[in-house]
Amino acid sequence: MLITALRDHAYAKAPYLLAVSEQARAALPEAVKLEAERPLVGVDGVITPDILWSCTSCGACVQQCPVDIEHIDHIVNMRRHQVLIESDFPSELGSVFRNLETKGNPWGMNASSRNDWIKECDFPITIIDGEIPADVEYLFWVGCAGAYEDRAKKTTKAVAELLHRAGVKFGVLGQGETCTGDAARRSGNEFLFQMLASQNVETLSAVFENRSSKKVIVTCPHCFTTLGRDYTQLGISLEVVHHTQLLNRLVREKHLVPIAPINQAITYHDPCYLGRHNQVYAPPRELLEASGAQLVEMPRNSERSFCCGAGGARMWMEEKLGERINMARVDEAIATKAAGVAVACPFCRVMVADGVANRADQVEVHDVAQLLLKSLG
Structure with a gap:
């Protein structure tokens, strides 16, 4: 229109x-x-x-x-x-802008709560304060959703456990993180984006001060795009990988070996900011196959996939025109007769899970990392 x-x-x-x-x-x-x-x-x-x-x-x-x-x-x-x-x-964006400006996250949660998910892990996690330790290979950028949103926290813990079991040395910033500014930039508040991004660039520059290779792993495709692409405009170049990419490599190299196949039909929803924006289509699907799932594709998939409705800061706004986007996508997923929907984005997970609940369907919604962890036994 x-x-x-x-x-x-x-x-x-x-x-x-x-x-x-x-x-x-x-x-x-x-x-x-x-x-x-x-x-x-x-x-x-x-x-x-x-x-x-x-x-x-x-x-x-x-x-x-x-x-x-x-x-x-x-x-x-x-x-x-x-x-x-x-x-x-x-x-609706007014409160989001205020939360980002004053709290550093769109939910308006306190920075002290960013470490709460760590308390639920039964293995040690390095919290980086200052420069990244020499034995730490990756900075795990948890993101706002991964730290605060209950469903996304499950993905965060699953990825952390998988990295730990694979012997990958990683650390997190904990309270040193603030929002990448994705929602601010996509919604047009460039001033707020620049403020948040400048703060993060300063933090990341200090973390990787003596590193030529600045490796960052993320679970959110929006952080993936903002850190890996938008931040180059502010003078920092990071080697950002999505968790499905790294986990897929760890499975291929036998650092992670699935022994308890899922044995369920699973359909995969492509996040727009992972697929169309960054051309990452194969790793999540290869992980599902490695986990023993039978992949059942929706009619619109891969480069022709359909949005969940959360991008462009729409996660924080009500839909007023036409059919709800997430409901249209969920109907496609349910029509495949799959037992579950696999996602690779915290926003997609919220939108798809809410749509499934609205349809009162029994389809389960999980991140790819959770399914892989389950298949390890």
């Missing part, structure tokens, strides 16, 4: 733009002059607020566009104008 609205506006405004003088413009039909004066974004604008804020930044439009238009960049730029210049944005 956004692109077609811009196209129709351009066609309608064309006579005004092509007029060679003020006299020529004055002679134009009243409808053309009114179209030329319409605001770009607004209730009576070319693009209504509901349409502008409905984008999940999934990237499907960019991938399918035959002339390589970067739709997301333009949408985010319009959101920046609305947030930073007009101060006009969905009311």
Whole structure:
């Protein structure tokens, strides 16, 4: 709707733009002059607020566009104008912005709670304070969801245990972490993103001060994209890997050996920020197969997958137009008759699990890492 609205506006405004003088413009039909004066974004604008804020930044439009238009960049730029210049944005984002600014996470939780998941582990976890120890290979960037959201914490603990069992030396920042700023940037609050990112870049630069190889593992595709791609704009280059990539390599190298096959039909939901944005499709599927699961694909999968509805800061906003995106995706998953849905993103997990609960279905939703851990016996 956004692109077609811009196209129709351009066609309608064309006579005004092509007029060679003020006299020529004055002679134009009243409808053309009114179209030329319409605001770009607004209730009576070319693009209504509901349409502008409905984008999940999934990237499907960019991938399918035959002339390589970067739709997301333009949408985010319009959101920046609305947030930073007009101060006009969905009311739900107000609390998110405040939480990010004052607490360093969108939930508004205290920094002291970032280490709570560690207390639930029965093996030691290195908390890095200052420079990363020489014997630690990876910094495990837990992320806000991984530290605070109960379902995502299960993934965090599963990944930590798998790394421990594989003999991979890793450490976490604990209270030294703050949000990467993904939600702030995608929703147009560039000032807030720069504030959060600058703080993290300073922390990461100190952690890896004497390291030429800056290895970071993440469980959140949004952190994956922000740390690995956006932060290069701020002068730091990190070797960021998603947990499915590292775990898949550990399985191939026999550091992790599944001995108790899952023996269930599982369908896999591709996170947009892992799949379309970063082209990571094979590792999660290979992990599921290694775990003994029978992979059953949904009709829309891999590069043509369908969004869960949480990207582009939509995780924090209510849907007002059309069918709920997560419900459409969950219906596809249920239709496969699989016993469970595997995900590789904390936001996807929330959206899919909520959709399953809404449908009152018995399909289980797990992260790929949890299924792998279960298969190790």
